[in-house]
Amino acid sequence: MRQITYAEALKEVMSQEIKANENVFILGEDIGIYGGAFGVTNGMESELGRDKVLSTPISEAAISGVAVGAALTGMRPILELQFSDFITIAMDQIVNQAAKLRYMNGGKGSIPMVVRTPGGSGAGFAAQHSQSLEAWMTHIPGLKVVQPSTPYDAKGLFKAALDDDNPVIFYEHKLLYGIRGEVPEETYSIPLGKADIKREGSDVTVVATSIMVHRALQAADQLKKEGISVEVIDPRTLVPLDIDTIVNSVKKTNRAVVVYEAVQRGGYGAEIASLINESEAFDYLDAPVTRLGGKAVPIPYNPNLEKKAVPQVEDIVNAVKSTLVTLAK
Amino acid sequence: MKTSCANYISEIGRDRLKDMLYQMLLIRRFEETVERLFMQGKIHGTMHLCIGQEPTAVGACAALTNEDKITSTHRGHGHCIAKGTDVPRMMAELLGKKTGHCKGKGGSMHIADLEKGNLGANGIVAGGLPIACGAALTSLKKQAGFVVVCFFGDGATNEGSFHESLNLASIWNLPVIFFCENNQYGMSGNIKEMTKIEHLSERASSYGIPGEIVDGTDVLQVYEVTAKAVERARNGEGPTLIEAKTYRWKGHSRSDARKYRAREEEQDWMNNKDGIKSFREQLLRDRAVTEQEVIEIEERVKQLLEEATEFAENSPEPSIESLEADVYA
Numbered sequence: 223m224r225q226i227t228y229a230e231a232l233k234e235v236m237s238q239e240i241k242a243n244e245n246v247f248i249l250g251e252d253i254g255i256y257g258g259a260f261g262v263t264n265g266m267e268s269e270l271g272r273d274k275v276l277s278t279p280i281s282e283a284a285i286s287g288v289a290v291g292a293a294l295t296g297m298r299p300i301l302e303l304q305f306s307d308f309i310t311i312a313m314d315q316i317v318n319q320a321a322k323l324r325y326m327n328g329g330k331g332s333i334p335m336v337v338r339t340p341g342g343s344g345a346g347f348a349a350q351h352s353q354s355l356e357a358w359m360t361h362i363p364g365l366k367v368v369q370p371s372t373p374y375d376a377k378g379l380f381k382a383a384l385d386d387d388n389p390v391i392f393y394e395h396k397l398l399y400g401i402r403g404e405v406p407e408e409t410y411s412i413p414l415g416k417a418d419i420k421r422e423g424s425d426v427t428v429v430a431t432s433i434m435v436h437r438a439l440q441a442a443d444q445l446k447k448e449g450i451s452v453e454v455i456d457p458r459t460l461v462p463l464d465i466d467t468i469v470n471s472v473k474k475t476n477r478a479v480v481v482y483e484a485v486q487r488g489g490y491g492a493e494i495a496s497l498i499n500e501s502e503a504f505d506y507l508d509a510p511v512t513r514l515g516g517k518a519v520p521i522p523y524n525p526n527l528e529k530k531a532v533p534q535v536e537d538i539v540n541a542v543k544s545t546l547v548t549l550a551k
Numbered sequence: 552m553k554t555s556c557a558n559y560i561s562e563i564g565r566d567r568l569k570d571m572l573y574q575m576l577l578i579r580r581f582e583e584t585v586e587r588l589f590m591q592g593k594i595h596g597t598m599h600l601c602i603g604q605e606p607t608a609v610g611a612c613a614a615l616t617n618e619d620k621i622t623s624t625h626r627g628h629g630h631c632i633a634k635g636t637d638v639p640r641m642m643a644e645l646l647g648k649k650t651g652h653c654k655g656k657g658g659s660m661h662i663a664d665l666e667k668g669n670l671g672a673n674g675i676v677a678g679g680l681p682i683a684c685g686a687a688l689t690s691l692k693k694q695a696g697f698v699v700v701c702f703f704g705d706g707a708t709n710e711g712s713f714h715e716s717l718n719l720a721s722i723w724n725l726p727v728i729f730f731c732e733n734n735q736y737g738m739s740g741n742i743k744e745m746t747k748i749e750h751l752s753e754r755a756s757s758y759g760i761p762g763e764i765v766d767g768t769d770v771l772q773v774y775e776v777t778a779k780a781v782e783r784a785r786n787g788e789g790p791t792l793i794e795a796k797t798y799r800w801k802g803h804s805r806s807d808a809r810k811y812r813a814r815e816e817e818q819d820w821m822n823n824k825d826g827i828k829s830f831r832e833q834l835l836r837d838r839a840v841t842e843q844e845v846i847e848i849e850e851r852v853k854q855l856l857e858e859a860t861e862f863a864e865n866s867p868e869p870s871i872e873s874l875e876a877d878v879y880a
Contacts, residue, residue, distance in 0.1 A: 284715030287681020295689040328654030329877030387880035
């Protein structure tokens with residue numbers, strides 16, 4: 223099968239969907255001739271026209287609300303928020319409006335919109351352009367939260383997000399835009415709420431999201447050389463969460479490490495760890511469920527410091543080994 | 552001097568003039584009824600009454616068709632009634648009943664009636680402006696021909712969303728009418744202390760759109776200015792900012808002791824600038840209605856509100872099982 227990048231997969235599915243459904247359009251800052259801050263929409267304006275690819279002023283509050291109002295009245299907008307940090311400026315419309323309108327209306331009306339936005343560190347953008355704030359969104363009833371880690375997942379999950387009748391926050395990752403993978407040309411859908419076992423193993427379950435899936439896979443390669451078999455699970459969607467796949471894995475391996483880039487304190491990994499502890503997997507555990515997340519610091523600019531702020535491959539290796547040491551006690 | 556009815560009798564007909572009087576009286580009596588029910592402990596939470604502001608809701612909505620849309624505010628009972636909602640179900644919503652527009656889950660601040668084009672009241676100051684822009688964008692994209700009247704108060708004009716929305720609506724020529732009900736106070740804040748310009752309509756010039764000032768106690772003037780803005784919007788000439796000078800006779804909400812304003816000021820508005828009283832007198836003077844017809848209108852209002860109250864009080868509470876329904880579509 224042909225290989226394309228994560229960014230190309232996203233552009234392809236957006237273009238396909240805009241052509242297939244007259245109600246779908248994309249709006250966002252600098253998404254026209256500039257192609258978006260990360261080039262995801264490169265060429266879309268010239269191919270699809272300015273009617274379908276709306277470049278907006280730098281007005282996150284207004285454009286997020288425009289997406290809400292358009293969705294409420296029959297459109298299916300895609301909103302590109304240039305950096306996921308800017309969700310702070312769009313917060314009212316996403317949290318107070320999009321997430322709640324249907325419930326407040328007693329089940330009338332729906333808000334079918336997808337907010338695409340890149341999160342994560344590692345690109346040298348420092349504290350205000352590198353955060354992983356997805357836990358905020360998972361806290362809000364009414365929102366769905368997606369974090370694809372591969373080009374294949376990005377395309378399939380995006381299609382499902384766009385077909386969903388709810389507001390979906392679709393977290394991309396800056397460092398993943400350039401990775402390549404096999405992606406079918408035709409559209410396909412990966413259901414929201416279905417985890418993917420990225421690697422099978424028998425000694426430890428590592429639940430990892432977004433960029434951490436790749437680091438966990440690298441850690442698993444290293445650990446294999448030491449005779450440790452790691453199962454890597456990518457939840458792919460945080461809300462809804464496929465906890466069953468995680469619980470079944472932990473019942474098999476008896477140990478779990480949850481790895482995420484966001485600040486560890488209050489991150490979504492804590493939710494996953496709690497769900498494991500509250501599940502039938504508890505009786506199978508040979509060690510406490512461990513979290514491995516980012517340090518409680520703003521993301522620093524210096525590349526050495528930046529790396530130290532969030533989990534790297536060797537941190538995952540160490541976390542897995544620690545959980546095995548616990549077993550020995 | 553109020554706008555004379557004489558011209559309007561031929562232009563829009565006696566029936567519609569009578570209906571404006573009916574609508575304004577219905578709003579006032581509705582507010583008086585819910586205030587009484589609140590005092591009796593039958594309505595919980597809080598409420599924001601629009602007594603004194605009836606002409607803005609009725610005059611603006613009189614310029615709209617059923618297909619046109621509105622967004623409303625926390626002080627939204629009048630808008631809801633003027634846009635043609637079913638009053639018994641509205642009353643039921645205020646009592647938190649299952650038969651309410653929002654199944655008892657929205658309450659006073661969140662009433663929406665999508666069938667009537669009411670996209671919803673909003674508990675967030677200026678929250679409705681971006682949504683109104685989104686709905687107006689839908690109208691353009693689907694070539695649906697509807698316009699959106701976006702109601703908000705003077706306080707909203709100091710929110711970022713106000714400025715972002717006016718700018719966006721202006722550059723995209725959106726068919727939206729920004730209707731500011733300047734009732735002089737944002738909760739306790741006197742608008743004269745919160746902004747330096749005398750007329751909020753002046754802000755339109757910053758966005759290259761027309762700004763109009765109307766006497767918010769003159770229902771016909773409100774109608775006429777709104778109708779002109781609606782025509783502009785429908786003709787593809789873009790948005791208008793209308794500032795209606797008005798006054799809320801009651802406090803901000805139920806808990807407001809009104810320490811920030813003088814009783815004399817209130818008395819002046821209530822005694823000398825009552826838009827219902829003046830309109831009724833004009834209609835009689837211009838022989839658009841008879842004394843007998845005014846009595847009949849009062850009687851119809853009274854009957855409807857008695858029915859509404861009885862319906863609401865006798866309606867069932869929502870089931871506890873409905874708590875988690877309608878969070879997602």
